[in-house]
Amino acid sequence: MKKTIYIIASCIIATVVACTNTGTNKESEQTPVTSVDSMIKRGGYLVATIGCGDCHTPKKMTDRGPVPDMDRFLSGYNASTPLGEYDTTLANSGRWALFYGDLTAAAGPWGLTFASNLTPDPTGLGNWTYDNFRKVMKEGKYKGIDNSRPIMPPMPWQNFANLSEDDLKSIFEYLKTIKPVNNLVPQAHLNPPPPAPKQS
Numbered sequence: 155m156k157k158t159i160y161i162i163a164s165c166i167i168a169t170v171v172a173c174t175n176t177g178t179n180k181e182s183e184q185t186p187v188t189s190v191d192s193m194i195k196r197g198g199y200l201v202a203t204i205g206c207g208d209c210h211t212p213k214k215m216t217d218r219g220p221v222p223d224m225d226r227f228l229s230g231y232n233a234s235t236p237l238g239e240y241d242t243t244l245a246n247s248g249r250w251a252l253f254y255g256d257l258t259a260a261a262g263p264w265g266l267t268f269a270s271n272l273t274p275d276p277t278g279l280g281n282w283t284y285d286n287f288r289k290v291m292k293e294g295k296y297k298g299i300d301n302s303r304p305i306m307p308p309m310p311w312q313n314f315a316n317l318s319e320d321d322l323k324s325i326f327e328y329l330k331t332i333k334p335v336n337n338l339v340p341q342a343h344l345n346p347p348p349p350a351p352k353q354s
């Protein structure tokens with residue numbers, strides 16, 4: 155009997171404590187844990203450390219080697235620079251991949267691809283929704299549209315598919331804040347996919 159009273163008393167105390175806690179937590183519930191500012195900061199950190207600019211930012215040649223051209227930060231292959239001739243026989247041999255000098259274009263067994271414009275200009279991600287961006291990064295769908303062609307190398311989306319939803323959102327928020335650059339990147343020239351392996 156004594157034990158029952160004790161248990162009931164404990165339950166009442168627990169309920170009162172829970173109610174009081176809810177009261178005091180109200181204020182913190184209203185302030186989102188992750189503010190847009192902190193997402194932008196994290197997005198900038200992720201973009202810098204993952205190195206999206208390795209392929210998406212054109213480079214300037216200096217005596218220290220190639221450095222990112224910050225006037226064209228993340229704006230993709232510069233459509234006003236001529237690609238010039240390259241050894242298509244070698245690129246299509248299936249054995250080699252060739253990089254454009256500033257790493258913003260690459261040719262290999264898949265064809266020829268150009269790093270996209272990731273700035274918030276209409277020629278870049280200006281009109282994209284987060285869902286479009288997510289479909290590129292998680293599902294490898296070109297332009298982030300269902301039923302579009304698969305994203306090709308050297309874009310390593312299969313690795314980026316492991317990023318958490320929060321990290322992807324942070325990258326997207328950050329990309330919206332960088333300088334818009336008007337640059338319509340050329341269409342990729344894709345080779346036909348190899349024939350499916352024969353069923354035995």
Ligand code: HEC
Nearest residue numbers: 204205206209267268269270290296297305306308309342
């Ligand atoms: C090793 C080179 C490389 C790196 C690193 C890289 N990308 Fe890419 N990315 C590309 C290429 C090339 C394409 C175009 C692929 C194609 O046309 O299929 C591309 C395409 C994209 C697209 C799709 C654009 C479209 O129009 O569908 C997005 C979005 C993108 N990259 C974002 C990123 C982000 C964000 C990062 C860093 C987290 C990143 N990329 C890192 C090379 C790279």
